[in-house]
Structure formats: structure tokens, C-alpha cells
Amino acid sequence: MNAEIITPTAELAQRIGATPRGAREARHLTLRQLALWGFPQEGEVSLAAQQLVAELAANAVTHGRVSGRAFELRLLLLPEGTLRIEVSDARGDRELRYVSEPEGESGRGLILVTLLARAWGVARRDVGKTVWAEIGTG
Numbered sequence: 001m002n003a004e005i006i007t008p009t010a011e012l013a014q015r016i017g018a019t020p021r022g023a024r025e026a027r028h029l030t031l032r033q034l035a036l037w038g039f040p041q042e043g044e045v046s047l048a049a050q051q052l053v054a055e056l057a058a059n060a061v062t063h064g065r066v067s068g069r070a071f072e073l074r075l076l077l078l079p080e081g082t083l084r085i086e087v088s089d090a091r092g093d094r095e096l097r098y099v100s101e102p103e104g105e106s107g108r109g110l111i112l113v114t115l116l117a118r119a120w121g122v123a124r125r126d127v128g129k130t131v132w133a134e135i136g137t138g
Contacts, residue, residue: 008084010037010077015070016057018089023057026073026087033075034083045137048116049075049083052133055109056087059131063091081138082118090128 012033016022030053031046039045053073060071074086113120117133 008076009079012075013072014074015072018061018069018071020058020061022071023054023061026057026071027054029073030075030085037077039137045083045135048135049085052085052113052116052135053087055113056085056131056133059109060087060089077137081136082134083137084132084134086130086132088125088128088130 012029014026014029016026016029027050030049031041034046034049035041039049057071057073069090071090072086072088074084074088076084076086078084113133116135118135120131120133123130123132
């Protein structure tokens with residue numbers, strides 16, 4: 001299979017501590033970076049991106065945390081009008097899951113990701129996984 005290689009027009013990659021504070025930091029970093037790229041703070045792209053980062057980072061901190069290891073936030077502004085958000089963690093042994101019980105306390109985040117993202121998925125890495133989501137920018 002041939003994978004298409006797309007070169008981003010702009011990119012940010014940052015390792016962040018796998019703590020609840022780190023998850024908040026990822027959301028704030030996203031907002032600042034999008035402002036630098038010219039997206040209004042209260043605009044549709046910024047609001048959707050913040051929510052996606054919040055969900056993916058919270059999952060990385062809650063379910064993907066490995067003691068002493070950070071997670072990585074990567075934002076890629078792609079030339080075809082797409083913002084790709086990637087959150088990588090060091091834990092590849094846990095599968096992503098949707099809520100299975102209506103009264104359950106977790107599992108709803110991926111439903112939100114599905115609703116907000118144009119596309120999303122999981123890529124396995126040598127160590128851990130990357131959960132990615134894409135939204136339109138125009």
C-alpha cells in the first residue's frame with residue numbers, strides 16, 4: 001500500500017507531562033498556536049480543536065499514562081484546509097472504547113470526537129499509540 005505523504009504548511013509538536021494539569025496545558029497551547037496561525041479564539045476551528053485536544057489529552061492522561069512518560073501533542077496545518085490533531089501516549093496495550101453502559105462514568109469522549117472530527121483514528125507506534133483527529137479549517 002502506498003501512503004500519501006502530505007507536508008504540513010505549519011506544525012507544532014510538544015511533549016507534555018501526563019497529568020491532568022498537562023491535559024489543560026495541551027488545550028491552552030492549542031488555543032495559542034491556532035491564534036498564531038490566524039484562527040480567532042472564539043471561531044469554529046479553535047473551539048472544535050480545543051474540545052478535541054481536551055478529549056484526546058484527557059484520554060492519554062487517564063488511560064494511556066505510563067509512569068515517568070509524557071504524552072505528545074502535535075498540530076499539523078495541512079495545505080488542503082485541514083487541521084490534524086495528534087495525541088501520542090506510551091501505552092499501546094489498551095484499546096479505545098465507546099461507552100457501553102448508559103449510566104457509565106466514562107467512554108463518552110470518543111462519541112464527541114466522532115461528532116466533531118471530519119475523520120479520526122488510531123495509529124500504532126513502536127511504543128504506544130497515536131490518536132488523531134482532523135477538522136476542516138475553511
